[in-house]
Amino acid sequence: MVATTIGLLGAGRIGTLHAANLRALAEVEVLIADAEPARAQQVAVDLGCSAVADAEALFARDLDGVVIATGTDQHAPLVQRAAAAGAAVFCEKPLARTTAEALAVLEVIDASGATVQVGHQRRLDPGYQEARRAYRAGELGWLHTVRAVTADQFPPAVAFLATSGGLVRDCSVHDFDILQWITGQRIMEVYARGSNNGDPAIGSVGDVDSAVTLATFADGTLATVSATRHNGAGHDVRLELHGSVGTIQVGLDASYAGRSAEPGFVYPAGQVHTTFHERFADAYAAEMAAFVALVRGSGANPCPPHEAVDAGRVADAAQASLDSAVPVRVAR
Ligand SMILES: NC(=O)c1ccc[n+]([C@@H]2O[C@H](COP(=O)([O-])OP(=O)(O)OC[C@H]3O[C@@H](n4cnc5c(N)ncnc54)[C@H](O)[C@@H]3O)[C@@H](O)[C@H]2O)c1
Known part of the structure; x- marks a missing residue:
């Protein structure tokens, strides 16, 4: 199988966990970017994957999927950027800071036909x-x-x-x-x-x-x-x-x-x-596995964006x- 390449934005509390869960999956390559490049570099070293300088360097790569785990204020612009790049998107909750902003993002998602999964891990x-x-x-x-x-x-x-x-x-x-x-x-x-x-x-x-x-x-x-x-x-x-x-x-x-x-x-x-x-260790692992399956076209979306916005x-x-x-x- 050709490896699936997932770009991960935001190597903080939850991003590091998602990166580790992605690394544990077979035939998945993980590229990490963070607004603080040293943080991305450290997580990449710890997990044995690669870091790039910033979000633009990440989007310049040939990505199958993008995981957005930055602070909430960056979700809306990054989801739209990833959708424009034609990648499937996993976005941590919430999709945007406000419902008004989320509705604008939904319009872009619907218009582009992008696949977007939102991070309500309790569903898994x-x-x-x-x-x-x-x-x-x-x-x-x-x-x-x-x-x-x-x-x-x-x-x-x-x-x-x-x-x-x-x-x-x-x-x-x-x-x-x-x-x-x-x-x-x-x-x-x-x-x-x-x-x-x-x-x-x-x-x-x-x-x-x-x-x-x-x-x-x-x-x-x-x-x-x-x-x-x-x-x-x-x-x-x-x-x-x-x-x-x-x-x-x-x-x-x-x-x-x-x-x-x-x-x-x-x-x-x-x-x-x-x-x-700890409480949701299994759910977070299942969430990344579900996202990679979605990227590969072989699974259902556990949390579509319209439901998360509701x-x-x-x-x-x-x-x-x-x-x-x-x-x-x-x-x-
Ligand atoms: N589903 C859950 O259970 C759960 C749990 C915790 C956090 N979250 C969500 O995850 C998101 C991140 O939370 P956290 O606690 O990990 O935050 P955090 O502050 O620990 O990490 C965020 C990281 O994103 C980086 N960043 C910011 N802007 C960036 C950009 N434009 N490009 C690349 N990197 C950027 C920051 O430098 C930081 O390292 C939040 O939206 C939060 O609501 C969800």
Whole structure:
């Protein structure tokens, strides 16, 4: 087989992980570029692949696919650049900083016919996949209570937070996407409240460190979606689906970041997850494998851009609700 050449832009936290997962795939050549060339060079040395000077040098190469893992503010221009180059694109979430910007990118994608996969890796996580299967098979009945949790152990750098779009756009958007993906229903209205009792620097860039969103689905089903940057016990990402017939929980594995208060009951048994890298190691690997299959024309797109942008619309409404302290309808 002729090797598939993937160009990767952004060798930061998530880009380094994607590069390692791409390197682990057979017949894949990885070229890395970063705005800080020394960073790309170091990752290339660590992983035994190649670095180029910058994005333009990368696009000058003959690429089959491009993985965009830069900060969010660079996603829209780079997706359009990659689509124009005729490469299949994997773009980390979100597709763009705002929905307005994302809609402009969707127009370019649709006009060019480019293949674009967005990085909602939970769709490739075995637990979320099983929850979707069980719900859709009718094993849970109708849902009376839905609780989604995304809790980082520690906040990322404030410089990252300043360009992240805020906690609900950066973190809760994963829950909005997965809830719509599992249920096949749209979230119609959100009411979000936030708090800032941790690092004051987070408040100084206009963000909150914790938030809860009450989401209402088209059929009236309610979900609470909570997020925080300060979960000292570990990285905790879970979903509870409680139905009229059955209940299923995602994320209750041996590394769940919590402990039981019940005397004599020892749970969990293993080392807790501390980062998203560990919690979703299998999903990130599957995500890159799915992208390479898509590039080779042999797989389905696990996260088409229109669906990711719809989750972004929910996140925008949640941010508007945070700002206004009133419920907000999701604009579509
Ligand atoms: N799916 C997930 O679970 C997940 C997890 C973390 C981050 N993310 C997303 O991934 C993106 C990156 O996040 P991160 O935490 O890795 O950020 P990061 O700051 O650690 O890394 C970003 C890298 O991109 C580089 N960069 C910036 N502009 C560039 C350009 N024009 N060309 C080449 N390189 C450029 C920076 O120098 C930096 O090395 C964000 O959009 C974030 O929302 C997704």
